[in-house]
Amino acid sequence: xxxxxxxxxxxxxxxxxxxxxxxxxxxxxxxxxxxxxxxxxxxxxxxxxxxxxxxxxxxxxxxxxxxxxxxxxxxxxxxxxxxxxxxxxxxxxxxxxxxxxxxxxxxxxxxxxxxxxxxxxxxxxxxxxxxxxxxxxxxxxxxxxxxxxxxxxxxxxxxxxxxxxxxxxxxxxxxxxxxxxxxxxxxxxxxxxxxxxxxxxxxxxxxxxxxxxxxxxxxxxxxxxxxxxxxxxxxxxxxxxxxxxxxxxxxxxxxxxxxxxxxxxxxxxxxxxxxxxxxxxxxxxxxxxxxxxxxxxxxxxxxxxxxxxxxxxxxxxxxxxxxxxxxxxxxxxxxxxxxxxxxxxxxxxxxxxxxxxxxxxxxxxxxxxxxxxxxxxxxxxxxxxxxxxxxxxxxxxxxxxxxxxxxxxxxxxxxxxxxxxxxxxxxxxxxxxxxxxxxxxxx
Ligand code: AMP
Numbered sequence: 001x002x003x004x005x006x007x008x009x010x011x012x013x014x015x016x017x018x019x020x021x022x023x024x025x026x027x028x029x030x031x032x033x034x035x036x037x038x039x040x041x042x043x044x045x046x047x048x049x050x051x052x053x054x055x056x057x058x059x060x061x062x063x064x065x066x067x068x069x070x071x072x073x074x075x076x077x078x079x080x081x082x083x084x085x086x087x088x089x090x091x092x093x094x095x096x097x098x099x100x101x102x103x104x105x106x107x108x109x110x111x112x113x114x115x116x117x118x119x120x121x122x123x124x125x126x127x128x129x130x131x132x133x134x135x136x137x138x139x140x141x142x143x144x145x146x147x148x149x150x151x152x153x154x155x156x157x158x159x160x161x162x163x164x165x166x167x168x169x170x171x172x173x174x175x176x177x178x179x180x181x182x183x184x185x186x187x188x189x190x191x192x193x194x195x196x197x198x199x200x201x202x203x204x205x206x207x208x209x210x211x212x213x214x215x216x217x218x219x220x221x222x223x224x225x226x227x228x229x230x231x232x233x234x235x236x237x238x239x240x241x242x243x244x245x246x247x248x249x250x251x252x253x254x255x256x257x258x259x260x261x262x263x264x265x266x267x268x269x270x271x272x273x274x275x276x277x278x279x280x281x282x283x284x285x286x287x288x289x290x291x292x293x294x295x296x297x298x299x300x301x302x303x304x305x306x307x308x309x310x311x312x313x314x315x316x317x318x319x320x321x322x323x324x325x326x327x328x329x330x331x332x333x334x335x336x337x338x339x340x341x342x343x344x345x346x347x348x349x350x351x352x353x354x355x356x357x358x359x360x361x362x363x364x365x366x367x368x369x370x371x372x373x374x375x376x377x378x379x380x381x382x383x384x385x386x387x388x389x390x391x392x393x394x395x396x397x398x399x400x401x402x403x404x405x406x407x408x409x410x411x412x413x414x415x416x417x418x419x420x421x422x423x424x425x426x427x428x429x430x431x432x433x434x435x436x437x438x439x440x441x442x443x
Contacts (some may be wrong), residue, residue, distance in 0.1 A: 024053030226380030
């Protein structure tokens with residue numbers, strides 16, 4: 001079964017799906033949809049970009065249509081929990097698109113916005129409630145929401161929810177749901193904390209793993225640019241001179257850093273928006289929409305705020321700062337090269353971040369080639385102790401493509417298939433270059 005037409009979906013749902021341009025199912029959809037339709041609990045190890053939202057929402061809609069449950073005041077028949085407002089909104093938008101020819105009631109409950117309209121929307125009861133845990137629990141505690149009739153529970157991006165400290169809220173919410181329900185849990189990674197949660201809330205689940213981190217990362221043409229910390233802003237200005245970087249998502253580690261980069265882009269006359277936790281929901285949504293429609297060329301984001309960003313055609317992800325968690329790196333670069341498109345990532349790495357980079361390379365089980373062709377490369381090298389350079393496992397001789405940042409995005413990586421990493425070609429790696437590097441290191 002590879003096509004949506006094979007699933008026996010309700011004709012109105014199928015019509016909306018086909019109108020949305022979907023034809024073939026993605027791997028997670030092929031595996032998950034029949035299991036969910038069959039009424040089984042499910043663990044899906046999958047990231048955003050794999051089509052996981054449709055993988056759970058299409059069978060969920062189908063089951064809501066064919067099931068006998070009814071909406072109850074203040075209640076929901078299906079509850080979808082997501083870690084961030086952005087992801088919750090994204091899921092709601094997808095569900096609204098799939099259910100556009102149906103009369104299902106769907107609503108959103110999340111923090112950072114007035115609770116009044118949310119309470120009002122919940123009063124008559126809904127079919128599908130998409131919520132972030134904190135606000136949901138708050139409204140449950142105030143008796144504005146009653147989830148004693150929930151038939152279906154979905155936890156999306158469970159690993160991130162736990163990272164964000166939502167475990168207690170989630171447990172309290174689930175304690176108020178009926179025991180007999182169907183539960184689906186999706187997570188990009190499966191650390192023991194998530195497995196423990198899964199074991200405590202799922203009943204004999206079917207497990208599906210798609211796109212392990214390394215596979216997703218393989219699709220993105222990744223490079224690292226060595227640069228002193230104090231030169232990153234100039235490097236950013238330099239790489240953005242290349243107009244092939246047309247829709248660029250820039251990541252910083254902190255909200256403050258995101259603001260600073262956005263301000264710098266403004267000064268350079270490069271249209272940008274910023275999303276992070278200190279921005280109001282409206283401001284975040286506007287920045288995201290402007291980026292999505294191409295009104296702005298760049299969007300600066302922190303990891304948490306960027307969860308759930310689903311923008312087609314992101315040409316480049318720039319890691320202005322290297323994340324200290326390898327999983328964040330995988331998530332960040334997974335915002336490009338979506339749905340089979342080409343995508344590239346450029347990671348600005350200063351001396352202090354080399355340890356993070358090594359951890360990332362271990363996680364993705366591949367070396368990220370160094371892009372030497374930029375004005376700050378030798379300064380970046382000079383900044384690092386020689387021993388660090390040798391730590392990379394091949395005497396510091398990483399593959400370095402001889403081209404400008406951003407060009408040649410079509411190639412998934414620079415390594416001909418089957419060629420071991422240690423023998424990777426290094427077009428720009430003549431002896432002269434190496435000597436230059438040694439001089440710089442010992443300078
Ligand atoms: P997700 O992983 O749910 O965030 O989905 C990633 C993107 O792929 C979204 O823009 C979806 O609309 C799109 N998508 C999901 N399933 C399919 C499909 N079977 N065919 C084409 N696009 C899809």
